[in-house]
Amino acid sequence: MPISVEISNLVKKYGGLAALNDVLFTIEEGETFGLLGPNGAGKTTLIRILSTLIKPTSGSAKVMGFDVVKEQNAVRKSIGVVPQAMTSDMDLTGYENMDIYGRFYDMPKKERQERIDYLLGMVGLKERAKELVATYSGGMRRRLEIARGLIHKPALLILDEPTIGLDPQSRHVVWELLQRFRKEDRLTILLTTHYMDEAEILCSRVAIIDYGKIVAMDTVAGLKQKIPQKDVVEITFSGADADKAVEEVKTIPSVRTAVTTDSILRVSVDNGAQAIPLLMAAVERLGAKVASVTLKQQTLEDVFIHFTGRPIREEEAKKVSFFIGAGVPSKWGR
Amino acid sequence: MTRFFAVLERDLRRFTRNPIVIVMSVVMPIVYLVILGNSFQGELKNLSIAVVDMDNGPYSHRVVELLHALESGPRTVKIYLLSDQGFALKNLKEGLLKGALIIPPNFSRDVIHGKGGELGLFLDNAESISANSIRMAISGALAEIGNEFISVREERTKTKLREVELYRKVDYDQTLIPGVVIMAIFLGAMTTGVFNIVMDKFLGIDESHFLTPLTKLDIVMGLIISGLIITTIIALLVLFFSSLIAGIHLWQTLNIYSLALIIAIIVLSTIGLLGMMFIILGRANHPRIVGVLGGFLNVIFFFPSGAIYPIESFPAWLKTFSIVNPETYSVHALRAILFKNAGLQTVQGDILFLIVFAIITITIATVIFKRGL
Numbered sequence: 183m184p185i186s187v188e189i190s191n192l193v194k195k196y197g198g199l200a201a202l203n204d205v206l207f208t209i210e211e212g213e214t215f216g217l218l219g220p221n222g223a224g225k226t227t228l229i230r231i232l233s234t235l236i237k238p239t240s241g242s243a244k245v246m247g248f249d250v251v252k253e254q255n256a257v258r259k260s261i262g263v264v265p266q267a268m269t270s271d272m273d274l275t276g277y278e279n280m281d282i283y284g285r286f287y288d289m290p291k292k293e294r295q296e297r298i299d300y301l302l303g304m305v306g307l308k309e310r311a312k313e314l315v316a317t318y319s320g321g322m323r324r325r326l327e328i329a330r331g332l333i334h335k336p337a338l339l340i341l342d343e344p345t346i347g348l349d350p351q352s353r354h355v356v357w358e359l360l361q362r363f364r365k366e367d368r369l370t371i372l373l374t375t376h377y378m379d380e381a382e383i384l385c386s387r388v389a390i391i392d393y394g395k396i397v398a399m400d401t402v403a404g405l406k407q408k409i410p411q412k413d414v415v416e417i418t419f420s421g422a423d424a425d426k427a428v429e430e431v432k433t434i435p436s437v438r439t440a441v442t443t444d445s446i447l448r449v450s451v452d453n454g455a456q457a458i459p460l461l462m463a464a465v466e467r468l469g470a471k472v473a474s475v476t477l478k479q480q481t482l483e484d485v486f487i488h489f490t491g492r493p494i495r496e497e498e499a500k501k502v503s504f505f506i507g508a509g510v511p512s513k514w515g516r
Numbered sequence: 517m518t519r520f521f522a523v524l525e526r527d528l529r530r531f532t533r534n535p536i537v538i539v540m541s542v543v544m545p546i547v548y549l550v551i552l553g554n555s556f557q558g559e560l561k562n563l564s565i566a567v568v569d570m571d572n573g574p575y576s577h578r579v580v581e582l583l584h585a586l587e588s589g590p591r592t593v594k595i596y597l598l599s600d601q602g603f604a605l606k607n608l609k610e611g612l613l614k615g616a617l618i619i620p621p622n623f624s625r626d627v628i629h630g631k632g633g634e635l636g637l638f639l640d641n642a643e644s645i646s647a648n649s650i651r652m653a654i655s656g657a658l659a660e661i662g663n664e665f666i667s668v669r670e671e672r673t674k675t676k677l678r679e680v681e682l683y684r685k686v687d688y689d690q691t692l693i694p695g696v697v698i699m700a701i702f703l704g705a706m707t708t709g710v711f712n713i714v715m716d717k718f719l720g721i722d723e724s725h726f727l728t729p730l731t732k733l734d735i736v737m738g739l740i741i742s743g744l745i746i747t748t749i750i751a752l753l754v755l756f757f758s759s760l761i762a763g764i765h766l767w768q769t770l771n772i773y774s775l776a777l778i779i780a781i782i783v784l785s786t787i788g789l790l791g792m793m794f795i796i797l798g799r800a801n802h803p804r805i806v807g808v809l810g811g812f813l814n815v816i817f818f819f820p821s822g823a824i825y826p827i828e829s830f831p832a833w834l835k836t837f838s839i840v841n842p843e844t845y846s847v848h849a850l851r852a853i854l855f856k857n858a859g860l861q862t863v864q865g866d867i868l869f870l871i872v873f874a875i876i877t878i879t880i881a882t883v884i885f886k887r888g889l
Contacts (some may be wrong), residue, residue: 272524286728
């Protein structure tokens, strides 16, 4: 598969502090690649380097074959970016936002108009296109910004925390949109998130980044395989000997451990959902009657805690300038 | 060029969707004219002085008559005739009066005997401007004492000064018009151009622009040209309305040639100030910084420009600053065109300075503008 993003030994330092430390990975064309990490982990710094906003201290990065330092204009034309902050103009209409952005890319008028109609239709904003963005909800603004990021038909779409601050319904709409665009426009997508469900649903591969370093990278399933915690299936039953039930289920190859307490059989197993019918059949073979079955699946959160030693929502205090208060220098992140 | 026009159009659209900013930009300089024109008024008026006539002779009556003439003519002073010197001085100290003129006993006798009578003038010199005006007005009036006794033959030998005004009568509030127009340009340059960069930075919108192929030049020139269009319109509106308020009918006093010169001065002043704002505020990321610096810069550039007070009376260091202050040249040129029907020859030095200033500021602004976070 052709490579969309190629990052080699990338380092970014602010003073003595390393925001990125020897980052190395590639993203293949057509992938949806997730960068998972808490605030301050270096996700936004990495995205800003890939989108030519800041320069790395050392190392190199290529996007669609173009160097992010030496071929900035070619990189900018190849990528669409949806930054973390809402960046659409509130004083302009949805259509005007799209049109002006298209002109930033020198798109001819006819092509621009056709593309705007298509994209606003896709994101469900055609009816509201002539209204000021100030009247849009947060979810509508985010959809507009995704459409705006795709105005010039980029090969790679980069999204920085695309659903942060959105309500659950809007988050699902954004997820569906990204999946549709990936399929219909054959996009490669790179997104950062600290939402585990978002990464599990959208990403074909995930890199966990912490303190500027990639600490693990694989498919979601592959990452789950790498940690000792497995899915846990709990079966409440009656009419059979507990010890015999334990011995019976241990004959199933994917079962790691099995114990019983008060007629509840607790089984640690690889891929719990697939194992449930086998476990139920094993218990029923002993003449037992199954009252209930529960499955606690291993999550990406478990993976994250395993690799970083802390939950993802632990955030570090933001720095605020003594002199200008909330006017925080952009290098510290907004 | 498409990208440049996109930046320009975005800025113009955003500005037109905030009509309150447009209205304020026009109204504020005009309010400034009305308040300044009516509070400073060039010459002071209605300064209260007490006159205590302890002589009550023909010459003391003559003094009082002359002071009454001042009161009803140029209205510099308002006379209160008192009989008690102590009471007059008490009122002066309490701030109810600005001065007290004491005519001593035997004043008329001394004048008649050629001894040169003396008058006592007590002044509230804590207010030096009022004190100086009273001193000058009374000295001028008292010079007239005894004129009626001078023979016609002697009068022919006395040197007289006749004022010859080169230009039509210009009232003080009219002289403020060039300054008010420059203030409108300053406010326009503050609220357009680089201010939009600062707001975009504050809102995080700048990031989305830097992700596109927009160049430094597209961004800086797009914002400067949009600021120029808006500010020029505002400055012309301010010129029109402030002239109307001050009693000048521009359609009668200006021709196409002088109007073109005025527009050229406004355009060049605006470009220079927009470029200067870009240099000073190009890296600010909070609108509060613009607010604080804006007020400061306005004072720094406006008052030493000669818009309110003549530069010639400044101390040397301030005079030196006014030489490099672009607003000095704008005010000088506008005043010459508006009140002296001056042509290009008279204002070419001003125009040359403004061109050089605009080129330097725009070049520096573009070079030092940081396209990135």
